[in-house]
Amino acid sequence: MRTTSSGMLRTFIVGLGLSAVGLYLACSAPGECLRHSDCDKGLVCDNGACIVQASPEAGATDGALAVDSGVAVTPDAGHADAGIDSGTAADAGADAEVDAGVDAGEEIPSGP
Amino acid sequence: MLRALLFAVTFTTLLLGWTTLARAQTYKVGAMAEAVSGLEGGTALPGPFRRSRTTLRIGADLAVDEFPDHAIAVAALVEVEPRAGVGFDARYVYRLGTRFSVGAGGIAMIAPSTLIGGSGDFTIRFPIGKVTALTLTPAVNAFFLGGDLPEDTVIWQVVLRVGVRFNL
Numbered sequence: 341m342r343t344t345s346s347g348m349l350r351t352f353i354v355g356l357g358l359s360a361v362g363l364y365l366a367c368s369a370p371g372e373c374l375r376h377s378d379c380d381k382g383l384v385c386d387n388g389a390c391i392v393q394a395s396p397e398a399g400a401t402d403g404a405l406a407v408d409s410g411v412a413v414t415p416d417a418g419h420a421d422a423g424i425d426s427g428t429a430a431d432a433g434a435d436a437e438v439d440a441g442v443d444a445g446e447e448i449p450s451g452p
Numbered sequence: 453m454l455r456a457l458l459f460a461v462t463f464t465t466l467l468l469g470w471t472t473l474a475r476a477q478t479y480k481v482g483a484m485a486e487a488v489s490g491l492e493g494g495t496a497l498p499g500p501f502r503r504s505r506t507t508l509r510i511g512a513d514l515a516v517d518e519f520p521d522h523a524i525a526v527a528a529l530v531e532v533e534p535r536a537g538v539g540f541d542a543r544y545v546y547r548l549g550t551r552f553s554v555g556a557g558g559i560a561m562i563a564p565s566t567l568i569g570g571s572g573d574f575t576i577r578f579p580i581g582k583v584t585a586l587t588l589t590p591a592v593n594a595f596f597l598g599g600d601l602p603e604d605t606v607i608w609q610v611v612l613r614v615g616v617r618f619n620l
Contacts, residue, residue: 375602377535385496387498
């Protein structure tokens with residue numbers, strides 16, 4: 341009787357251990373970020389996704405930053421992806437500045 | 453004058469008595485090396501949890517022979533995968549008999565960015581000699597401060613520390 345109980349306990353412990361290992365392995369591919377340092381350089385973690393950090397020095401307008409915020413990068417993505425995103429941000433910033441310039445130009449009343 | 457003399461004598465007596473007591477004390481020092489990993493989650497994580505970073509923990513604990521059940525432990529933490537990081541922890545440890553102990557304290561990562569929190573653990577020792585023991589430590593960490601933490605986020609971890617401890 342004691343042997344049976346001992347065997348059941350051992351089976352239970354082994355099963356529990358295997359379940360824990362299975363759970364651990366199932367979670368072994370981190371696809372989201374939890375900390376800023378989970379992301380590549382220049383990216384920050386926001387709501388579980390790595391996004392391009394909005395820097396005021398870049399000169400981009402709010403519209404450009406909104407475009408940046410929409411670009412999500414997985415933590416596993418390499419620096420190449422980050423570079424592409426940065427390029428996109430730069431383009432967006434440049435476009436925004438051009439747009440702003442055109443708008444300003446249109447607002448100037450043209451005299452005779 | 454008499455009062456000053458009495459004060460000096462009393463002070464010297466107390467000081468000598470304390471020094472004698474301190475000299476009688478011996479320190480019990482232990483060193484440990486452990487590998488740490490487990491599950492972690494947080495309010496910002498879309499899923500319920502994920503695997504935490506694999507970390508190496510190298511440290512020491514110190515107790516006085518008069519209070520062998522109470523110890524202070526400090527350790528360096530080195531996160532090795534999938535991202536690197538460096539930090540430390542400091543804990544108060546209370547021994548429950550010869551094989552078990554519980555601990556609580558603070559934990560902080562300092563590079564590449566700061567992360568500060570609290571930690572609690574339960575250690576089981578499996579002696580394999582007079583000075584050596586294998587250790588198995590389930591632990592719970594919670595990080596709630598630091599520059600590495602996204603806004604309005606608390607990170608929790610349930611980890612298992614596996615390692616070896618030496619009585620020095």
